[in-house]
Amino acid sequence: MKNILKSTLMLVLGLGLFSACSDDNDSNPTVKEPTTFVLNTPALANAEIDLANSDVLELTCSQPDYGFPARTLYHVQVAVEENGFENGKFIELSQYSESAKIQMDAQMLASDLTNMMLEMYGKTEADFPMNLKAYMRVRAVMANTLGSVIEGTEIISNVVSFSNLRLEFSLPPVETPTQFFITGKFCGWDWNTALSMVVVNGSPNLFWHLVYIDAEQGIKFNSDRAWDGNEVGYAKLNSVGGDLADEIISSGDGNILSTVGGWYLMIVKVSVSGRDILYDVKFNKPEVWLMGPCIGDESWSELYPAGLFTIEKAEGESTISENSLFVSPAFVGVPKSDQGCRAYVKIPDNEWWRSEFMVFDNKIEYRADGGDQDRVLNSVGQKLYLNFTKETGEFK
Numbered sequence: 001m002k003n004i005l006k007s008t009l010m011l012v013l014g015l016g017l018f019s020a021c022s023d024d025n026d027s028n029p030t031v032k033e034p035t036t037f038v039l040n041t042p043a044l045a046n047a048e049i050d051l052a053n054s055d056v057l058e059l060t061c062s063q064p065d066y067g068f069p070a071r072t073l074y075h076v077q078v079a080v081e082e083n084g085f086e087n088g089k090f091i092e093l094s095q096y097s098e099s100a101k102i103q104m105d106a107q108m109l110a111s112d113l114t115n116m117m118l119e120m121y122g123k124t125e126a127d128f129p130m131n132l133k134a135y136m137r138v139r140a141v142m143a144n145t146l147g148s149v150i151e152g153t154e155i156i157s158n159v160v161s162f163s164n165l166r167l168e169f170s171l172p173p174v175e176t177p178t179q180f181f182i183t184g185k186f187c188g189w190d191w192n193t194a195l196s197m198v199v200v201n202g203s204p205n206l207f208w209h210l211v212y213i214d215a216e217q218g219i220k221f222n223s224d225r226a227w228d229g230n231e232v233g234y235a236k237l238n239s240v241g242g243d244l245a246d247e248i249i250s251s252g253d254g255n256i257l258s259t260v261g262g263w264y265l266m267i268v269k270v271s272v273s274g275r276d277i278l279y280d281v282k283f284n285k286p287e288v289w290l291m292g293p294c295i296g297d298e299s300w301s302e303l304y305p306a307g308l309f310t311i312e313k314a315e316g317e318s319t320i321s322e323n324s325l326f327v328s329p330a331f332v333g334v335p336k337s338d339q340g341c342r343a344y345v346k347i348p349d350n351e352w353w354r355s356e357f358m359v360f361d362n363k364i365e366y367r368a369d370g371g372d373q374d375r376v377l378n379s380v381g382q383k384l385y386l387n388f389t390k391e392t393g394e395f396k
Contacts, residue, residue, distance in 0.1 A: 029144070031153065034064035039138055039157040040060055048131075048164040051113075054106035063100050066142050066153050073149065074102050075139040078113065080121075080132050085159065091116045094141070096190055102138070102340050110170035117167070128169035134162045174277065176205050176270045177223035184219030184255070186212050186322035191225035195389075197268065198366045200347050201354035207268045208355060210286050210388040212322035213248075219253030219266070222311065232279055242282030243266070262320060263311060263388075264284075265345055282348075286311065288386065291352065292341040293333045294378055302352045306332075307388070328384040333382055340375025359393030361385065 018282060040059050049057075074097045078092035085128060093112050113132070114394075117209070123130075142153035183194040197207040213219055222231040232251035234240075234257070244264060251257040258264070259303040263286035271278045290307035291297070297304045306329060314323035328343070335341065342354035357366040358373050363385060365374050378395060386393045 005007045034155045037064045037155045037157045038062050050166045051106045051110040052168040057104040058369050060101040079135045110210045114170040132165045134165045174272050182221045183331050185214050185217040194269045199368050205270050211260040216263035218251045218257035238278045238281045242284040244283045251349035293335045294341045296332045322389045326386040331378045341378045364391045364393050
């Protein structure tokens with residue numbers, strides 16, 4: 001009969017005796033290099049241990065003989081094959097102890113083991129639950145009062161095994177990010193001034209922004225404003241599409257680079273496959289449009305030819321750059337008060353209003369996943385000037 005342990009599991013090992021310091025000068029004890037560190041076979045080595053229904057796994061061990069009772073950090077290492085420690089296929093648990101009585105949180109152990117099976121052994125969530133034979137050893141090292149390890153004091157125990165650990169899938173579900181930020185040369189690679197991508201109204205996994213991608217350094221994007229290892233460069237893109245996809249390559253250091261340097265309507269579709277987040281990115285023509293009577297279109301047609309913005313060089317610059325302005329055609333009509341001037345980019349397979357925006361107090365504000373925006377009236381002959389790097393705009 002299987003013995004599923006639903007309470008605290010005691011893996012009882014002998015506690016060694018502290019040895020006294022051989023130096024009579026207590027203020028300057030002599031550190032001995034330990035030669036033995038024994039981990040005994042646990043009493044529950046052959047029991048079935050259900051990690052999902054356990055609280056704490058407790059190990060006890062002898063303290064390494066440093067010549068005096070020293071502060072020691074104990075790190076548990078785990079392999080799931082007999083020669084795992086020799087071939088480097090083992091993990092060190094994220095939890096450690098400062099006591100020779102090591103209490104391992106069963107849920108943290110399950111989480112670490114789940115990650116191990118996914119990353120080292122290519123398992124998927126469908127492979128769980130599983131029963132593992134686990135091999136454990138302990139790495140001990142002396143530490144000073146500040147917690148810094150003392151060089152030359154590390155020692156590894158012998159290996160013990162547990163014949164039957166039952167492991168459920170123990171990681172939270174992977175969810176798609178709810179925000180993205182773009183950084184690059186255009187903002188000095190500063191996440192604090194990175195562009196915040198805009199979610200398409202009604203599509204929480206679809207984001208867009210107009211961005212200038214240069215031909216020297218390129219860009220990266222991330223779900224946080226940080227260099228945290230999760231930033232996305234060219235190698236992490238699952239697909240590259242759009243009108244201008246042929247212009248997008250990888251830089252020497254893995255950034256998303258343009259071969260010609262220019263403006264792009266960058267559209268990121270994010271999804272999840274198993275434990276992986278997938279990024280399908282389109283690089284379309286940087287087209288911005290006006291809508292409605294302000295451009296003489298009483299039918300409110302999408303992509304009305306008279307509503308297309310042009311891109312103009314910034315004052316004092318000889319070429320199109322991150323400082324360039326998107327400039328509307330001159331307004332030819334004044335909408336009614338309940339209509340107002342409307343501007344948008346076109347996201348394929350989505351209605352125009354799902355990616356509209358407007359300028360309020362010289363600041364571009366995006367509809368994103370919000371409700372209808374306030375109306376802004378224009379004057380005949382005016383134009384709308386937009387700076388998508390600084391997120392500013394002006395009617396003049």
